[in-house]
Amino acid sequence: MDGIIDGKLDYITICSITQLFKEKALLCGQWSSEARLTGKTVIITGANTGIGKETAVDLAKRGGRIIIACRDMGKADSARAEIVERSGNPDVVIRGLDLSDSKSIREFAQIINREEHQLHALINNAGVMMCPYAKTADGFEMQFGVNHLGHFLLTFLLLELLRRSAPSRIINLSSMAHAWGRIQLEDVHSERSYHPRRAYGQSKLANILSTRALARRLQDSGVTVYAVHPGIVRTEIKRHMNLALLISWKVVRPFTKTIQQGAQTTIYCTVEPDIQSGGYYCDCKLSSCTRAARDDVMAEKLWELSCQMLGITWE
Numbered sequence: 001m002d003g004i005i006d007g008k009l010d011y012i013t014i015c016s017i018t019q020l021f022k023e024k025a026l027l028c029g030q031w032s033s034e035a036r037l038t039g040k041t042v043i044i045t046g047a048n049t050g051i052g053k054e055t056a057v058d059l060a061k062r063g064g065r066i067i068i069a070c071r072d073m074g075k076a077d078s079a080r081a082e083i084v085e086r087s088g089n090p091d092v093v094i095r096g097l098d099l100s101d102s103k104s105i106r107e108f109a110q111i112i113n114r115e116e117h118q119l120h121a122l123i124n125n126a127g128v129m130m131c132p133y134a135k136t137a138d139g140f141e142m143q144f145g146v147n148h149l150g151h152f153l154l155t156f157l158l159l160e161l162l163r164r165s166a167p168s169r170i171i172n173l174s175s176m177a178h179a180w181g182r183i184q185l186e187d188v189h190s191e192r193s194y195h196p197r198r199a200y201g202q203s204k205l206a207n208i209l210s211t212r213a214l215a216r217r218l219q220d221s222g223v224t225v226y227a228v229h230p231g232i233v234r235t236e237i238k239r240h241m242n243l244a245l246l247i248s249w250k251v252v253r254p255f256t257k258t259i260q261q262g263a264q265t266t267i268y269c270t271v272e273p274d275i276q277s278g279g280y281y282c283d284c285k286l287s288s289c290t291r292a293a294r295d296d297v298m299a300e301k302l303w304e305l306s307c308q309m310l311g312i313t314w315e
C-alpha cells in the first residue's frame, strides 16, 4: 500500500495485493479443533483488543487459565469482562505489562514467576504499527523496542517457567510485512533515518529470525516456538495510518479477515499437536517467508545485538 502512496506500484505492493487475494481464497478453509486446555496456563500480551482478545476468548472456552498482559488497566477490565462472558470461564486474570519499558517487563515477569506454578503457552501478540518516531523508556525505537525487544526480554525472563512446564509453547505474532524491512544492524533504532513502514517491517522480520534462533536453542527441551502471520485483519492496528493509507485500507477491506478469522493461526499454533518448531505459520499451516527471514547468520547477529541492548546473557 505504501508503494502506491510513494507514487509507484513496487514489488512489495504487488506481493501484498497477491497475498490479499490468496488469503481471500483461503478464508473458506477454516480450521477447527476440539482440543481442551483444562489445567493449562496461557499468557497473551496485548489482549485488551483485536487478535489478542479474540484469542483469549477461544482459549478460555477451552478451559485454560488465561492471563491477559495489558498496559491500560481500564481497557483490560472491560476486555476481561467480555472474555469471561463470551467464554463462560471466570479464570481470566489481568496483569499490567508495558512492553515499551523494561522495568515494567521485569516487574511483570517477577509477579508471574512468583505466583504461577506453570506456564504452557506464551503468546507474544502485542504490537504497534507505523507509529510516528518515538523511543521506549530504554531509548529503543518504538516498533523495534515493543514488537521485538520487549517480547525478547519477556520470553527470556519466563523461559525457566516454560521449561519446567514442558510441553509448552511460545507464539510470536509476526506479519507478511516482514518483507518490508531488513535488519539495519548499523542503525537498528532508525536514528539516521526513520521510515515507519520499514521500521515495522524490521520489527516483524526480527520476530521470525528470533523464532528460528530460539527454536534451535530449545531443541529437545519440550518448549516449541512459532512465528505467525495472522492475515490482514480488521483491528485497531491501523490507528497510526495516515489518510492515504486509510483510503487504501478501505479499498482492500473486502479482502481482509474478521478478527475471529485473524485469531485462527495463533490458536492453531497454541493447540495443534506435532507442528514444526521454528516455523512461520499463516492460514493455519506452515508457510513460506522471505529469504531474509531464513537468514540464520543474521538471526544470530540479531540475537547477540538484542542481548547486548537488553544487558542479558542468553547463549
Ligand SMILES: NC(=O)c1ccc[n+]([C@@H]2O[C@H](COP(=O)([O-])OP(=O)(O)OC[C@H]3O[C@@H](n4cnc5c(N)ncnc54)[C@H](OP(=O)(O)O)[C@@H]3O)[C@@H](O)[C@H]2O)c1
Binding pocket: 045, 046, 047, 048, 049, 050, 051, 052, 069, 070, 071, 072, 075, 097, 098, 099, 100, 124, 125, 126, 127, 128, 129, 146, 173, 174, 175, 176, 229, 230, 231, 232, 233, 234, 235, 236, 237, 238
Ligand atoms: N491486524 C493485522 O492486519 C495484522 C497483520 C499482521 C500482523 N499483525 C500483528 O498481530 C498482532 C496483534 O495486532 P492487532 O491487529 O490485534 O492490533 P491491535 O488491535 O492494535 O492490538 C494491539 C495490542 O497491542 C497492545 N500494545 C501496543 N503497545 C503495547 C505496549 N507498549 N505494551 C503492551 N501492550 C501494547 C495494544 O494495547 P493498547 O490498546 O493499550 O494500545 C493492543 O492490546 C500485532 O503484533 C500485529 O503486528 C496484525
